[in-house]
Amino acid sequence: MKLKQITKLLFAIFIAYTLGSCNSDSTEYTVSGASKDAQIYRFKLSAIAYTKQDSLSYPVLAKTLFSIDQFKQSIYNVDSLPYKTSLRKVYASISFGSSSPSKLQIIYPDSVSVWNGSDSIDFSRVPKIKVTAADGTTSIEYSVDVRIHKVDPDTLMWTKMTNLEQPASITGKQRTLLIDNTFYTFSIDSDNKLYLYKADKSTAYQPKQAVNGLSGNKIKLESITFFNNSFYAVDSDSKAYVSDKQGITWKEKNTNIVNIIGILPSSSEEKDMLLVLAQKDNKTYLARTSNLDKDKLIYESSAISENFPVSGFSSVTNYNRSSLNYAILAISGGKTQSGAATNLTWSFQLDGDALRIIPNQSHSVFNGQNGVVTFLYDSYLYALVNNKFYKSASYGAKWSLAPNKEILDTNIPKASKQSVIVDTDNYIWIFGGIKDADGASVQDVWRGRINRLNP
Secondary structure: OHHHHHHHHHHHHHHHHHHHHHOOOOOOOOOOOOOOOOOOOEEEEEOOOOOHHHHHHHHHHHHOOEEEEOOOOEEEEOOOEOOOOOOOOEEEEEEOOOOOOOEEEEEEOOEEEEOOOOOOEOHHHOOEEEEEOOOOOOEEEEEEEOOEOOOOOOOEEEEEOHHHOOOOOOOOOEEEEEEOOEEEEEEEOOOOOEEEEEEEOOOOOOOOEEOEOOOOOOEOHHHOEEEOOEEEEEEOOOOEEEEOOOOOEEEEEEOOEEEEEEEEOOOOHHHOEEEEEEEEOOEEEEEEEOOOOHHHOEEEEEEOOOOOEEEOOEEEEEOOOOOHHHOEEEEEOOEEOOOOEOOOEEEEEEEOOEEEEEEOOOOOOOOOOOOOEEEEEOOEEEEEEOOEEEEEOOOOOOOEEOOOOOOOOOOOOOEEOOEEEEOOOOOEEEEOOEEOOOOOEOOOEEEEEEHHHOO
8 A cells, every 4th residue: 555655656746747847948839829909900981861961971971981090099081071971870890800809899988888899889979999809808999080071061161361452542443363373453543544453362462553555544444354475455445455464564456446355265375366346347246366466357257246245244264175165255244235234145165267156045043234243163154243143054054043152251242343263272252343332442352262172
């Protein structure tokens, strides 16, 4: 009996010694355990539409790409979701590594809940998502920034440009053009003389300069056009004038030009032409020209109709060098030869060596009147009439009142004969005008832009 007990004791000592040797530092061994990877590799959102706004926002939500910053442990979308997107009941689809996490938690500012991966999440409360890896210990807490447009992208927002307030000497009788980021304002001041004021977008107007060669009593302000690096203008005696880029000294160019319609666009700037109203045989014709020289006028075969405007109209040119179908000159409003106000819009295109004239039918959307202002913006032709915007997708063939989101600031005085300019940053600039109430001049300059057109 004693021999068996000694034998068992020696065997136990041997086993203990053997196990101890296996656990020494010099012995290599491998332990297979659960994954410590708690990273999120893919993140998508979706939601069920309940309202009309949801039906517009949620298809965008489902296509929105989210970026995952593993270093900062944050998830966000670069492109903001539509204005007023609801985030109260949103479903998240999350992809992980090779192993599923042991726990998912939604951390709200005031509570923490375990998430099963399929229930909706209230992202309007800006929650965090905590992922615990398969090992049950390693975890990462992600902040989730679901970005939404803070303002309605289709709203036209206005700012009064106090730095560009026009000098008191500028009357409502003015025309402003934008050339190489400089505003040129030609003004018939209170002394009935013509002056030029210049300013860029960020500074006040420079001191005025007297214009030589043009009479403030006779100049047709709407005729002033910048073409081929020169200014052109017409007066009430049907005399046409030209000036260099400075716009100070003018010289007589022709004696039978009634008015300048605008610039006819072509496939290149070198082929663009001026479209004018010219007299011949005691009648008024449309004519094309490159520089207003008498011997370079290309007359149309027929005189203008009785409802064609000869003064007070507004002119815009849409340049499209790649598709001449959309290269159009259009004029709206003004007065006919008989002095009648018109609300028609006429469009013109170069068709090879011929001029294509597109007369538009009459409408009752806004009344015919002198001083209508038109401009091209967001692929529409706009008209500013009585402090309201009207728009046309067909260059005046059909007009409609612009939506409520596209209105003037209520602080902009009700006026007419303003100068309206659209710059390369999609800003609409409104200069001056004559107040409807008392005929006083407007010195204000306003700038507006539809939010989504922020370049």
